[in-house]
Amino acid sequence: MATTTAAITLTSADLLTDALSLSATNTLYKAGTTVGLDQTTGITKAYLTATTNVDIFPTLIEGSMAFAGKSSWVYICNESTDETEYAIITISGNVIGKLYAGDFLWMPWSQSEDGHGNNRHGDIELAPSVATGMWFSWCMVNEGTEYPTAV
Amino acid sequence: MATITATLSVNSDISNYGGPAISKTMTMTKAGSTVGLERTSGLQRKYMTSTNHIDLIQGAAGVVADMTVSATSSAAKIYIKYIETDTSKYVTLGLGTSSGSSTFQANDSTTTPAFELGRLYGDEWMIIPWDGTSASGDITVKPSDASAAAPAIVEYIVFFD
Numbered sequence: 001m002a003t004t005t006a007a008i009t010l011t012s013a014d015l016l017t018d019a020l021s022l023s024a025t026n027t028l029y030k031a032g033t034t035v036g037l038d039q040t041t042g043i044t045k046a047y048l049t050a051t052t053n054v055d056i057f058p059t060l061i062e063g064s065m066a067f068a069g070k071s072s073w074v075y076i077c078n079e080s081t082d083e084t085e086y087a088i089i090t091i092s093g094n095v096i097g098k099l100y101a102g103d104f105l106w107m108p109w110s111q112s113e114d115g116h117g118n119n120r121h122g123d124i125e126l127a128p129s130v131a132t133g134m135w136f137s138w139c140m141v142n143e144g145t146e147y148p149t150a151v
Numbered sequence: 152m153a154t155i156t157a158t159l160s161v162n163s164d165i166s167n168y169g170g171p172a173i174s175k176t177m178t179m180t181k182a183g184s185t186v187g188l189e190r191t192s193g194l195q196r197k198y199m200t201s202t203n204h205i206d207l208i209q210g211a212a213g214v215v216a217d218m219t220v221s222a223t224s225s226a227a228k229i230y231i232k233y234i235e236t237d238t239s240k241y242v243t244l245g246l247g248t249s250s251g252s253s254t255f256q257a258n259d260s261t262t263t264p265a266f267e268l269g270r271l272y273g274d275e276w277m278i279i280p281w282d283g284t285s286a287s288g289d290i291t292v293k294p295s296d297a298s299a300a301a302p303a304i305v306e307y308i309v310f311f312d
Contacts, residue, residue, distance in 0.1 A: 002163065002164055002165040003163070003164055004161065004162070004163035004164075004165060005160075005161070005162050005163075006159070006160070006161045006276075007159070007160045007161075008157060008158065008159055008160075008230070008276060008278060009156075009157070009158045010155070010156070010157050010230060010308070011155070011156050011158075012153055012154060012155040012156070013154065014153045014154060015153040015154075015155055015189065015191060015310075016191070016193075020155070022194065022230070022308070024232055024276045026274045026275050026276065028163075028275075029238055029272065031241075031270070031272065032238070032239045032241070032272065033238065033239070034238055037165070038165055039165065040163070040165045040166060040171055042166065042170075042171055043170070043171050043173070069270070071270075071272070072269070075159075075161065075173055077175055083180060083183060083184055083185050084183045086182075086183070089280065091246075091266070091268065092266075094246060094247075094266060095282045095288070096246065096268070096279060096280065096281070096282065097225065097227065097228075097279060097280025097281045097282045097283075098182070098225065098226065098280055098282070099280055100180060100182060100183065100226055102177050102178065103177050103179075103226075103228075103280060104157075104159060104175050104177055104278075105277075105278060105279045105280060106159055106161075106277060106278050106279075107268065107269055107277040107278070107279050108244070108268070108269030108270055108271060108275065108277060109268070109269045110243075110267045110268065110269045110270060112255070112266065112267045139161075139171050139173065141161075141163065141165065141171065
């Protein structure tokens with residue numbers, strides 16, 4: 001069984017009147033079990049040169065929801081060093097938030113179905129703020145992805 | 152100006168080639184700026200004694216009452232953890248608003264009510280950027296299991312412009 005651990009530390013010495021220090025660690029399991037996640041996309045490093053909104057994780061297959069509701073963990077990082085450059089992160093067009101230079105997210109993703117059978121499904125999308133080139137990294141650790149049959 | 156940092160470490164032996172391994176630190180800054188975020192909700196705990204679908208963090212005039220709401224420049228971050236040792240239990244996190252629905256909707260519809268982002272099983276946590284620009288950007292939560300005797304507990308903190 002594979003073992004994946006995730007840890008976060010949030011700190012600030014000057015945000016409040018006393019220091020903030022918060023840490024959490026957990027092991028990533030398949031949904032509702034204590035069996036470790038065993039699949040991953042690996043870490044992608046990409047240089048995007050358009051502001052086009054793009055899907056960065058595989059879409060679910062029309063009419064098949066084999067992995068909906070299963071455990072999937074997503075990491076996305078805006079590797080830009082220009083503080084004015086950001087990426088808008090959406091799921092099927094719904095804005096989650098913006099990742100500014102150096103920002104990352106780490107979140108579970110349910111791969112939930114959409115309502116229109118239009119191949120958007122629960123896609124996670126990313127739109128760079130500039131077309132002059134921005135670096136990104138992303139990764140997913142999960143218990144499965146259903147890939148489209150080749151045509 | 153405050154300095155708030157978040158450090159993420161992910162270590163895994165899934166791949167035969169090693170990893171994936173992630174080690175990244177971010178300093179939380181205001182939108183488009185090198186000035187640090189300086190406001191926070193503080194660390195909050197929410198006890199839920201039923202499996203109702205509720206708003207956990209409200210945009211605009213919600214929990215984060217003095218958050219600067221801007222459709223073009225929000226750099227807010229949210230950390231949420233499900234305080235539970237039983238890994239078969241979970242809370243479903245959504246984006247939208249919980250009002251009028253006990254369930255989540257398909258996620259390419261409008262965000263009223265909420266669509267499902269993901270599930271935090273026992274002891275899991277997440278950190279995301281948050282637009283929070285209107286009531287449709289509320290963070291919602293629905294426990295899989297909760298009662299007065301055994302409430303579902305989530306811990307969260309918001310940092311914002």
